[in-house]
Every structure is written in structure tokens, then in C-alpha cells.
Amino acid sequence: MLLASLHAFAGDMEKNREREAARAVMMRAVPALAGTPEKLNLEIIEKENGHDVFETKSSGEVLTIRGSSGTALCRGFYDFLKKNHMGMVSWDNKDIRWPEQLPDTALRRIVSPFRHHYYFNVVTYGYTMPYWTWERWEREIDWMALHGINMPLALVATEGIAVRVWKQLGLTEKEIQEFYTGPAHLPWQRMGNIVNHDGTLPASWHKDQIALQHRILHRMKSLGMTPVCPAFSGFVPQGIRRLYPEVKLHRLGWGGWPQKKHAHLLSPEEPLFLKIGNLYMKEWQKEFGKNTYFLADSFNEMELPVNQGNAEARDNMLSSLGEQIYRSISSNNPDAVWVMQGWMFGYQRNIWNADTLKALLSKVPDNKMLLLDLAADYNKTFWRNGMNWDVFKGFFNKPWVYSVVPNMGGKCAMTGVLDFYANGHLEALNSSSKGRLAGMGMAPEGIENNDVIYELVTDAAWRNHQEDVEQYLENYCRARYGNYPDTLKEAWGLLRRTAYSNLKDHPRFNWQMKPGTRSCSVNVSEDFLRGLALFVNTRGLEQSPLFRQDAVEMAVHYLGIRMNEAIQAALEALDEQDQENAEKCMDYFRKYALQADSLLEGHSTWRLSRWIAFARSHGASTKEKDEYEKNARRLVSRWGPPVDDYAAKIWSGLIRDYYLPRWEHFIQSRLSDKNPDMGTWEEKWVRSTGISPAHRPEDLIKACRQAVREAPPLPASLKRKAAKSVIGNWTSATVSTEWSDLEWPVSSADLEKLRGVRFVFTSGNHALEIDRVELLGNDKVLVRDQHAGLAGKPSRGIFYKLSLPKGIHANNGCSLRARVRSVGGKDSNGKLELVKE
Structure with missing residues (x-):
């Protein structure tokens, strides 16, 4: 009897704890509730077959929520909030429109289909x-x-x-x-x-x-x-061998990392x-x-x-x-x-x-x-x-x-x-x-x-049960921003048919990838651009913090596509040794990059300064803070190597201090006929501290609309009818009369239907001799073709077959590597074209 009473008492204590913890969550989400706690009635009820359940009902200015756990109570509260278009909570931002008088609502009961x-x-x-x-x-x-x-x-x-x-x-x-x-x-x-x-x-x-x-x-x-x-x-640490010399360990490698960084798995036997x-x-x-x-x-x-x-x-x-x-x-x-x-x-x-x-x-x-x-x-x-x-x-x-x-x-x-x-x-x-x-x-x-x-x-x-996604998006917008104007409806229709109609494994702009990369995996269609512009120019929602946040994201995506175009055109100009147009393209890139960076200073989370501040907050000394900052910088840039540019954040600070100057260094080096040595440049940035000064627009929405309005397509005079299959080139700055390996980044999206690569000589007095070509994925050789080839006069192109087996993935990046040398001198220039089915 006593034991049963103790169990019941403990159960009541647990229910009280969960109920009050849930109440605290709701108060933090909607501070207006703190002044009228009597208008929020919370009750803990039993689960249904082990699954969480909640019930909500508003009557006589009192909101009653009954839930089978503290989490179920919170979910019920949030469901009520969104269902009645009173607001939405994002990670570091929210838009809450709690009414002075709660509407009466019918009883709503939801049982989760999952435990x-x-x-x-x-x-x-x-x-x-x-x-x-x-x-x-x-x-x-x-x-x-x-x-x-x-x-x-x-x-x-x-x-x-x-x-x-x-x-x-x-x-x-x-x-x-x-x-x-x-x-x-x-x-x-x-x-x-x-x-x-x-x-x-x-x-x-x-x-x-x-x-x-x-x-x-x-x-x-x-x-x-x-x-x-x-x-x-x-x-286990490798040092375990000192303590247990006979122990059996399995060395496991991953993604092409050097052996000294391989882990040891203790044999389960x-x-x-x-x-x-x-x-x-x-x-x-x-x-x-x-x-x-x-x-x-x-x-x-x-x-x-x-x-x-x-x-x-x-x-x-x-x-x-x-x-x-x-x-x-x-x-x-x-x-x-x-x-x-x-x-x-x-x-x-x-x-x-x-x-x-x-x-x-x-x-x-x-x-x-x-x-x-x-x-x-x-x-x-x-x-x-x-x-x-x-x-x-x-x-x-x-x-x-x-x-x-x-x-x-x-x-x-x-x-x-x-x-x-x-x-x-x-x-x-x-x-x-x-x-x-x-x-x-x-x-x-x-x-x-x-x-x-x-x-x-x-x-x-x-x-x-089945959800009508079109209706869901209307409810989403009414909860998130407070309204659903026609322009917003049209914008979401376009977004749903473009970027949100397919899953890209690693959506990145070319300017977020290793310099020299041409293709991108972000949707860049005209319909997507129209959807972004319509969203940004939707009127009447300017007071919503979440609309301002989302408008920044949409505007920056728009600018990101223009930046993508500028980089593509700059690389095409380099193919033809057209210095003037390459520099003009980079001027456009710089303009749009700095605009995007400025807009992102007004975003709640997409800022490098925030990321670095978190890292430095843990250091007990300046030396430790610098080490943590270095580690944080590396993850969002070089990562490894051999893993490169995986995180690919669209953040203020990262654009103006990393992506922009990195590409400028690459292009200027190429224009000066120098090897850019990107690894050294990137490592210097990783080991630096601090961020350059930034400017945040006073009126974010106005700035977003202006940025979209003033970012038309690149002038036709800067675009060339270059083959979309070009992935890179070689110049006198990158080749030698001695055998060496050259490597070019390849988008994982390019692997589909890949047949091989063609080396096309474009100018110079010396041919390029090729010994072998390898396609690398996760820094491992996926396929190789080895035979002697010559790209030059009179033979201007040479083909290497790269047929991939089915089911190949390159989750951590892929690239093309060739063993080459120039013949008789270094005056050799050309480009590489992927050949697909």
C-alpha cells in the first residue's frame, strides 16, 4: 500500500515537473502570457497506446491544453498558435501576434502516429x-x-x-x-x-x-x-598498443585521408x-x-x-x-x-x-x-x-x-x-x-x-493522412507572416516548381566551390529567379521579422545566381585569354558579392561573426580562443583537406572575407600567368583571426528590393557561347616540362551519364602530353584511363574514357586528375570538356 502511494506520489511529481517545464517554454515563446498566467490551463493526460497525444480548446479567454507529456503540451500550444495564424518560431527568430482576446475554438485532439x-x-x-x-x-x-x-x-x-x-x-x-x-x-x-x-x-x-x-x-x-x-x-587511441601489445586492431580509412589520421577499431573478439x-x-x-x-x-x-x-x-x-x-x-x-x-x-x-x-x-x-x-x-x-x-x-x-x-x-x-x-x-x-x-x-x-x-x-x-501542399503553404505563410498576398502565393508556386521540386545532394553555387569550378548545383532557372523576385517585392508584410529574414534569404539567392553567372563568364574569358572581359566579369561579381554580404548582416543566423563568437566564447585564454576560431573557420572553408568546401554557408563575413577574395586571387593569378596556389591562400585565411568591418542596411526590405531590381543578367557582350561541358583549363602557369599531376574540381552532378573527358588545345607553341586521367570521388580513384595522348598542333583534342559503375557516390566531393607535361616548353594553353551520353 505504502509502495503504491509512493509510486503515485512520484508520478504526480513527474507530471507537475513536465507541466511547469512546458509552461516555461510557452512563456519564453510568447512573453505576453507571463502577465496572464491564469489564461493558460495545462493538464497532463495519458498516452494513447504509448503515443503522445494533445488536445486544445479555447473558451472564455482561457486556453486549455491537455497533453501526455511536457513535449506534447508544447506541441499542442504551437499547433494552436499556427492553426490560428498567431505566429511561428524559428531558431533565433520568431513572429508572434498574440491577440488581446483569444478566439473561442472547438476541441482539437491529435494523436501522433509515432512513438x-x-x-x-x-x-x-x-x-x-x-x-x-x-x-x-x-x-x-x-x-x-x-x-x-x-x-x-x-x-x-x-x-x-x-x-x-x-x-x-x-x-x-x-x-x-x-x-x-x-x-x-x-x-x-x-x-x-x-x-x-x-x-x-x-x-x-x-x-x-x-x-x-x-x-x-x-x-x-x-x-x-x-x-x-x-x-x-x-x-580506441593508437596508444592502446603500448598497454596491450597483442591486441587486434583494424585500421579504417575514410575519404582519402592520410594514414596517420586513420582510426583504429578494436576487434570485437x-x-x-x-x-x-x-x-x-x-x-x-x-x-x-x-x-x-x-x-x-x-x-x-x-x-x-x-x-x-x-x-x-x-x-x-x-x-x-x-x-x-x-x-x-x-x-x-x-x-x-x-x-x-x-x-x-x-x-x-x-x-x-x-x-x-x-x-x-x-x-x-x-x-x-x-x-x-x-x-x-x-x-x-x-x-x-x-x-x-x-x-x-x-x-x-x-x-x-x-x-x-x-x-x-x-x-x-x-x-x-x-x-x-x-x-x-x-x-x-x-x-x-x-x-x-x-x-x-x-x-x-x-x-x-x-x-x-x-x-x-x-x-x-x-x-x-495526405496533406494538400498548396493549402499547407497558405497556412504556413499566414502563420509565419500574418497574411498571404497573391504575389506571395505566385512566388511560392514558382519556388515549389523549381528549387523545392527536387533534392540536390549538395546545393552550392560555383563561387562556393574550389576556384575553377564552373557548374553549380543550385537551381538557377528563370522561373526560380521570378519566384525570388516576387517574394522580395511582396507588399504589406514588412513588419514581420520572419518575412524580413526570408526576404534577405531570397534576395541573396537572387544575387548568388548573378554571382554564379559572373564567375562562369570570367572563366570562359580566361579560356580565350581575354583579360579585359575577365576583369569586367569580376567587377560584377564583386558588386553582387558585397551587396549580398551587406544584406546578410541583417540575418539572424547567417553570419560568420556569430559562428566565430560562439567558438571564441569557450577559450580560457587568447591562445585557446584563437585555436577554437581556427577550428571553426576550417570547418566552413577547407574542412580538411582532402574534404573541401563541404559546408558551403551563405554567410556575411564568409562572402566578403573568403569567397570573394579567394576568387579574386585565383583570377588575378591566372591573368598574371601565375599558379594561384589556393591551398596556401586558404590556409592563411583559416589561421587568421577577426572579420573585416561590415555595413548593414538601415531598411533591410528596401535594400533587398533594390538589390534584386539592380541585378539584371550579365551583359550579352560578356557571355560567350562556350560549351557547358568545360570544367577547367591548363596554361603555361600550371604545366611543366616535367611530369606532374593537375587537378580540376568536378561537380558531383556532372557524374550522371559521364562518358569521359576531352583535352582541347587552344593556343601556344607547345603541346600537352597526357599519361593518364583519373576521376576521384571522396579522394579515392573511382575510374582511370591510362594511355599516351597529345593535345596540340596538329592534333587539337584527345579523349579519355571514364565510364562509371552504377551506384557511385561522391558525398565529400570529386575532381579530375591528370598526369601531364608540356613538350619542349611551357607555352601551352587549353581546356577540358566533359563528354556525356
């Missing part, structure tokens, strides 16, 4: 969140609660706990430091992609991150969320694997208390450390690894569930098939595993390789989460299929192969972009 509402990607902790402070985290958790997220990934302080384990084992400080990367690159260290890259982690970092994680977990759990926390995935996993869980729970869900990823975009041809050995290794990871997670917590990201299930079908995945899962109890089917949008609209729940037979009775990856690298450019994000989950819900579908979520690599997609996906997760 779990998942959020985040491991790499979001690099591309967006590595240096966040508690203030920014608090806003993010509020955003999660309002959008109905109840299962966020919570990886802060992963290393702070691991360092304790390494020290208990006897590793030295040097051996530990050599294992880790700078903070912005930690996601890839956690997944075993790289080690020892761009910085170290001082003790002050671990102390601050552990304190931050306490606050994060406390707030998440106070709202009824079930966070997914880190576990041991098998990666080693007793040490379970020992380290146990120690990690023990230390984590000692610091943060009990948790249920723990993430461990061991083969992100990597080959298996076993002969693929030996199916028995391969499957034995995988089943052993799965068993050991689960045992290490559950040894100190029998209720623990292993969570695993499933990006590789669609990305590496050459490795992951029904047999290999079944082997990995075979020794893990069904109810102790949760698979994140990370990228259903890629399966459906980009790879078109079938849905994973069909290919993997409902994931072999393991619970799983339907998820999408609406962003790569935190890139800002618009992309994605709105109709799919609205209704794609219905295919999973209604599939005969859905098995134990348990949740829906999204795993963007970076956030604070493409707001419409995040609203669409989080709303869809609370719905099990």
Missing part, C-alpha cells in the same frame, strides 16, 4: 552546434518541444567521459590528445572517420562540456524527452572491447544518471575490416561486433537500447545488404535495438534505389525510425521535394514491409536553413 519523434544527425554537432553555449541550447530545446520532438540526439561531453576511461586504462595525455580532433570535427572522430585533426581538447573543454550536458539533459528530461546519448563504438564499453557506460551513468537510449556507430561510410569475399568471416565479425556493442551498453543498465544510424544502408549498398545487416543485428535482442533509417528522402528522390524497409525486410523485427536528411553540411541553398516531405512518411506507415516502425524524425547535417522543410516534416510527424 518516437527523432531529431539531429551526429554531424549536426559539427556543422551547426560544436560551440553552442547554454543560451543557444535553451532556445534549441524550446524549438524541439514546440515542434513535438521527444527523442533528440544528445552527444555533448562524449569525450569528457571517454578521457576518464583512457586514463583509467593508463594512456598518457599525449596518446589521448593524438586521438582527438578540434571541437568542430568531433562528429567524425566519434564515428571513426578521422583522428588527430585540427586541434586538441584541453581539460577546460571537458569540464565546460560536462557542465553543459548536465543542463541539456536536465531540460530535455524535464519536458518528457528521451534523449539518445553516446556509447562506445569500438574506436577482444575481451578488451567489452571492458572499455563497460567502463564507458559506468563512467557516463556515474556522471549523468540512468538513460535508456545509447548511440554507437562503427562503419560510417567506411569499408568493412574483413574480406568481403569471405561471407562467413564477414558475417561472424559483424555479429560479434553487434553483440559486443549491445553487451557493453547493457552491462550496467539492463534497460538500455542500442541506437544506430543507418545512413550507410542506402549510401553503401555494395556493402550493406540483407545478409550483412542481418548478421550485425543477429545477436541483439529485438526490443533492445533501434535503427534510424536516416535518409528516406535520398532513397526516394535522389538515389532512387528503393526504400530500406523493403530492401532490409522490415529491418528483421527491430524497431526503427523513419527519417529524412533535408540538409547536407548546413548548406543554405534551397532544395528538397516539398511534396515528399509532406507525405513521404505515409508510404512507410502503409507499407506491408514496415515491420516495427516506431518513429519518425529528421537528421539534418546542419540546421538554421530552409525553414519551410523543417516545419513541414515536424508537422507531418503528427499526421497519418
